[in-house]
Amino acid sequence: MTSEEVGRIYGDVGLGEFHLTLASPLERGEYLSVRDEHGRMVLCQLDDVQRQSDLNVERAAQLVHGGSVDVSEAYNGRARILGYREGGLVRVPQIPFAPGASVHRAEEPLIAEVLGLKSNGNTGAYVGLLRGHNLKVELDINVLVQRHVSVLAKTGGGKSYLVGVLLEEFLRHKVTCVIIDPHGEYGSIRYKTEHIPKERSERFQVEPQGFRDQVNEFSPDTRLNTEAEPLTFSLSHLDAREFLTFLGIQNVRGYLAPMKSLLDRTAIANPDYTVKDLIRVARGIEEGGSVYEMLAQRLDYIEETGLLGPKGTSLNELVVPGKMTILNLRGSAPDVQELVVTKVATSFFDQRKRGKIPPLFLVLEEAHNFCPQQGQAASSRILKTIASEGRKFGLGLCVVSQRPARVDKSVLSQCAAQLILQVTNPLDVRAIAQSIEGLTDGMTETIQGLPVGTCLVTGGGFATPLFCEVRPRSSRHGGESVKIVPNS
Ligand SMILES: Nc1ncnc2c1ncn2[C@@H]1O[C@H](COP(=O)(O)OP(=O)(O)O)[C@@H](O)[C@H]1O
Ligand SMILES: [Mg+2]
Structure with missing residues (x-):
């Protein structure tokens, strides 16, 4: 024929x-x-x-x-x-x-x-069908971990939906993963999606499925994020500067020396001190008056949140073989989010190097906030290190952003695989065109008009960039935009 x-x-x-x-x-x-x-x-x-x-x-x-x-x-x-x-x-x-x-x-x-579209069996992450065809597009999970991946699109372009699809595949293949979730969107992966239209379910061969048993969620703010367990940091692992970040004090110069002094004085009396001890000591210091009272007041607040304790959340709770951990940062101030990312990313990298935790995939939503191209975030340095060296140690990175032009170039350029949905901002289009090999002018034009749910896949082990219709989610998508005016 x-x-x-x-x-x-x-x-x-x-x-x-x-x-x-x-x-x-x-x-x-x-x-x-x-x-x-x-x-x-x-x-x-x-x-x-x-x-x-x-x-x-x-x-x-x-x-x-x-x-x-x-x-x-x-x-x-x-x-x-x-x-x-x-x-x-x-x-x-x-x-x-x-x-x-x-x-x-x-x-x-x-x-x-x-x-090079083939069924990768044990290691294939099924993300969708080749546009206009009945051919499955499977990304090799090992390639993703070794080469890092980026997911780029404008707001509402379908990034979180697609990352959800990837995470479902990781969970099916028992890949250990941790997701930095600034908006608290990913907890819904626990529950199966309510409905997949019959025609889509048959075409893509996807059935509703939830992943409740494989999901752990931690958050610095468990009053807001009620499904999460508290994410706490060990007092003894924080230096004075980090303390000030947790306390929300931006005037580092004015408070650094008093904070150091407070930590020293408290530790002398009791090396296993608590936040309560710090407050007591601060209130007992005569000299410097208002400075220590200010620290004491902020510590009162932190004490209530439970974010800092003598014993922090252990790495073995955060990284569980074959499971997914959501670090839900919804409600936390930007600098606290940066610090949390810095702390966890640093320990993942160190412990992965020593083989103390299993190989894992770290998903970074809103990457432009954590490793910006301009300016410095506390987390920039460790993320750059993971981008350039993580692959050697089985620490894969998935960089997600709606502003590719604002993500640190050295991080973005380390992502050898890219999943690109609709991008319209000319600066972002340019940043993408510059960072991808084999992208034709026709493709660059096409990504500016992509319908929601279609993505360009490059570097996933395929011979050339290709367009993929993202498969429906099995689990519930949590990133629904909030409607101000309800549908009539
Ligand atoms: N592949 C898809 N199939 C069906 N609906 C999708 C798909 N991708 C995104 N959507 C819908 O589009 C909206 C925006 O997607 P989302 O992933 O939250 O965007 P982003 O994270 O890029 O801002 C969501 O309401 C989602 O339901
Ligand atoms: Mg999103």
């Missing part, structure tokens, strides 16, 4: 691309095939389509005035040659195709073979 002929090659034919006339207009991105001189089927992709007509301005004006005119049309396009597989490698013919050669719609086995 041969597939449908869609056109013929014409004009000057190159080794990388060719022009073709089309029998009817096709969508940009369509996969095509051409047989080469040696009889091999070669995969190509339509990069540009044109509809030419003999309708000139005068006759178009007649149409405006209700007249009728005959229009003759012709379609043509430009296609890129992707290649054929031989000995496991993708090769491109070294002789241009013959002008007049017939161009067909590519058959799915050829597409799958050349792009």
Whole structure:
């Protein structure tokens, strides 16, 4: 059986691309095939389509005035040659195709073979279907951990939904993961989604499923985030500067020396001191009066939150083999969030180096806040270290952001795999175009108009960037935008 002929090659034919006339207009991105001189089927992709007509301005004006005119049309396009597989490698013919050669719609086995779409069994994360086809797109989880991945799109573009899909796959494959969740969106992965429309459920082969047994959630603020257990930090592991961050004191210069002095005085009396001890000692210090009273008041507040204790949450509670831990930072001040990320990321890196915790995947939502391109966040340094060295130690990073241009370039450039949904801001589009190899102008244009739920996948072990329709979530998506005016 041969597939449908869609056109013929014409004009000057190159080794990388060719022009073709089309029998009817096709969508940009369509996969095509051409047989080469040696009889091999070669995969190509339509990069540009044109509809030419003999309708000139005068006759178009007649149409405006209700007249009728005959229009003759012709379609043509430009296609890129992707290649054929031989000995496991993708090769491109070294002789241009013959002008007049017939161009067909590519058959799915050829597409799958050349792009490298395969079922990875134990290590495949099924994220969706190749756009317009019934071919599963599976990312190799080992490749993701070793090469890091970024998920980029404008707000509302579907990042959190897609990250949810990835996390479901990690959980199915018992991959240990930790997610930094600044908006408290990910706890809903515990519950199965209410409904998947039948047509989508059949096409994507996805059933509702919750992951309650595999999810742990911690938060510095358990009054707001009631499903979470308290995330606490050990007093003895904090230095004076970090204390000031937790206390919300920005005037480091004015308070650093008194804070140091307070910690020293308290520790002398009792090395296993509590926040209560600090408050008592602060209130007992005569000199410096109002400074220590201010510290005491802030400590009163921190005491109530329970964020700091003699014994912090242990790493073994945060990193549980085969499970997912959500660090829900909803309600915490930005500098406290940075400090939490710094503390946990540093211990993950140190303990992973020593093999004390299992290989794990760290998902960083709102990455532009934790490792910004301009300015410094407390967490910048450790995140850069993990981006450049984490792979050696089995510490994979998933960087999620709606402002790619504002994420530290050295972190973003370490992500060898990218999942890109709709991006419209020109600066962000440029940042992406610069950081991805093999992105054509056509693809760059396409990502600006992608519908919600379609993403560009690059570097996931596939021969070329490809577009993927993200599969429905099995679990509930927690990032629904809040409606100010309810639907009528
Ligand atoms: N693949 C998808 N299929 C169906 N709906 C989606 C998909 N991706 C996103 N959505 C919907 O689009 C909205 C925005 O998605 P979300 O992931 O929260 O955006 P972001 O995190 O990029 O701001 C959500 O309400 C979600 O239900
Ligand atoms: Mg989001």
